[in-house]
Amino acid sequence: MPKAAPTLTPVALLPSLAPLLHEWLPRQRWFAGKGRPVTGFSLASVTELLPGCLHLLVRAEQPGTAPEAGDVYQLLLGVRKVLPPPLAPALVGHATAGPLTGLTVYDALQDPQVAALLLERLRTPGRLGPLRFGCDAGIHVPAGLAPRLLAAEQSNSSLVYGDTFILKVFRRIHFGVNPDLELPLVLARHGCLRVPAPAAWIRTERPESATLAVLQPYLRGSQDGWQLALHALAERRDFTREAHALGRATAEVHTALAAALPVVTLGRAQTELLAAAMHERLEAAAQAVPTLLPHVPGLRAAFDAVTKVTAARPAQRVHGDLHLGQTLRTGADDWAVIDFEGEPARPLNERRRPQPPVRDVAGMLRSFDYAARTQLPWRPEWAESCRDAYCAGYAASAGTDPRDEPELLRAYETDKAVYEVLYEARHRPDWLAVPMAAVRRLAQD
Numbered sequence: 001m002p003k004a005a006p007t008l009t010p011v012a013l014l015p016s017l018a019p020l021l022h023e024w025l026p027r028q029r030w031f032a033g034k035g036r037p038v039t040g041f042s043l044a045s046v047t048e049l050l051p052g053c054l055h056l057l058v059r060a061e062q063p064g065t066a067p068e069a070g071d072v073y074q075l076l077l078g079v080r081k082v083l084p085p086p087l088a089p090a091l092v093g094h095a096t097a098g099p100l101t102g103l104t105v106y107d108a109l110q111d112p113q114v115a116a117l118l119l120e121r122l123r124t125p126g127r128l129g130p131l132r133f134g135c136d137a138g139i140h141v142p143a144g145l146a147p148r149l150l151a152a153e154q155s156n157s158s159l160v161y162g163d164t165f166i167l168k169v170f171r172r173i174h175f176g177v178n179p180d181l182e183l184p185l186v187l188a189r190h191g192c193l194r195v196p197a198p199a200a201w202i203r204t205e206r207p208e209s210a211t212l213a214v215l216q217p218y219l220r221g222s223q224d225g226w227q228l229a230l231h232a233l234a235e236r237r238d239f240t241r242e243a244h245a246l247g248r249a250t251a252e253v254h255t256a257l258a259a260a261l262p263v264v265t266l267g268r269a270q271t272e273l274l275a276a277a278m279h280e281r282l283e284a285a286a287q288a289v290p291t292l293l294p295h296v297p298g299l300r301a302a303f304d305a306v307t308k309v310t311a312a313r314p315a316q317r318v319h320g321d322l323h324l325g326q327t328l329r330t331g332a333d334d335w336a337v338i339d340f341e342g343e344p345a346r347p348l349n350e351r352r353r354p355q356p357p358v359r360d361v362a363g364m365l366r367s368f369d370y371a372a373r374t375q376l377p378w379r380p381e382w383a384e385s386c387r388d389a390y391c392a393g394y395a396a397s398a399g400t401d402p403r404d405e406p407e408l409l410r411a412y413e414t415d416k417a418v419y420e421v422l423y424e425a426r427h428r429p430d431w432l433a434v435p436m437a438a439v440r441r442l443a444q445d
């Protein structure tokens with residue numbers, strides 16, 4: 001890294017980085033703007049986080065969005081003369097212009113040295129430029145834990161330290177309060193043990209306030225619900241016991257959230273707004289993924305049905321993107337729930353709105369269907385029995401059975417399936433058939 005710090009300003013650095021990011025950024029799984037070219041970049045924030053490691057917030061400009069409203073991504077970029085062979089997969093590119101000319105730029109989260117120093121920085125509260133390091137004084141984070149980057153391709157990047165802590169580094173940054181720190185902190189303070197308690201976090205104040213990373217205890221030896229469900233299916237095993245326990249765990253989280261944060265009542269007008277938002281999302285999804293178009297009238301009927309039920313409904317903070325991959329089995333019938341970020345494609349204020357808890361239930365019901373659809377022969381009865389067991393487990397703990405609100409449940413399932421069509425079209429086109437099968441079913445029911 002050149003020593004002359006004044007050259008590391010956003011304006012000066014851009015000629016070094018923009019050509020490299022053009023190639024590298026759109027190829028990352030967590031890049032949310034797939035399907036639209038990137039026409040330019042700006043650097044919303046630059047901080048020398050560690051020697052040889054820049055912390056950047058990069059705004060990607062894409063057609064259809066004003067340049068100042070483009071998506072913002074968090075990057076930790078290492079700069080070295082030569083990249084040692086083990087770091088070859090982390091290569092972003094070789095700078096040929098600007099202050100980094102002649103240097104190699106790489107994804108520093110893949111560098112164990114940087115990852116180790118990052119944990120060290122997280123162990124004490126403080127600030128560095130716009131960055132704010134916070135921690136829970138009641139949770140001891142030991143020094144020197146060995147880091148490893150999780151191989152799973154996710155919406156964000158996660159580092160596991162010594163199999164005792166996991167640091168989630170958000171990739172697409174949303175300005176405002178991030179529920180993935182907000183809700184686990186609230187739940188921990190209210191004694192809910194279903195969610196790993198945040199031990200430390202990084203926030204920024206520039207260009208606006210945002211949560212950048214969260215460190216939590218790593219649930220060693222746990223297995224995620226998605227993998228467990230796939231194994232059960234592959235071995236033609238029943239999964240209803242697990243589904244029942246998952247229903248209970250979901251209800252416990254909902255009960256704790258309702259006790260800790262405001263619960264509101266949705267009257268007729270709010271229910272109509274809720275349905276209108278579902279219609280809007282469907283319209284946008286059908287424009288982006290035209291295979292949805294023939295099913296639009298049938299799907300709309302599911303949303304309209306909600307407005308015909310006049311009963312007032314309680315709404316509260318929910319998980320917002322609950323699926324099997326967000327659950328970890330920690331013991332025989334013990335489940336933890338993770339990743340309270342909500343659906344990454346939606347604005348934060350929308351994700352943080354109180355919503356009927358059935359929304360999370362619908363997400364999980366979709367997940368049983370997903371799991372069953374990934375294997376041949378397709379076993380609809382496997383998904384059906386899990387869905388029933390999950391609702392029964394939920395009812396046993398919450399005291400209210402989600403199946404007693406069939407219109408709302410169906411509308412949320414439909415809304416989720418539409419979201420999934422868009423998600424798969426953008427991120428995993430080979431999976432598109434999975435939510436499309438649900439779309440066909442839900443449009444005809």
Ligand SMILES: Nc1ncnc2c1ncn2[C@@H]1O[C@H](COP(=O)(O)OP(=O)(O)O)[C@@H](O)[C@H]1O
Nearest residue numbers: 154155156158166196216217218219224338339
């Ligand atoms: N506290 C934890 N203990 C053990 N594994 C975890 C924990 N938190 C996350 N993971 C693992 O990391 C993966 C990614 O975490 P997640 O919060 O879902 O990130 P993303 O938003 O990128 O999907 C999860 O699927 C899970 O396997």
Ligand SMILES: O=P(O)(O)O[C@H]1O[C@H](CO)[C@@H](O[C@H]2O[C@H](CO)[C@@H](O)[C@H](O)[C@H]2O)[C@H](O)[C@H]1O
Nearest residue numbers: 154155321323324325343344366367370420423
């Ligand atoms: O885990 P994330 O917060 O990144 O959630 C996103 O990606 C999920 C896929 O990894 C996606 O979930 C969909 O696929 C799952 C199987 O991989 C399935 O269990 C879910 O039911 C299905 O929705 C999720 O929608 C998306 O937001």
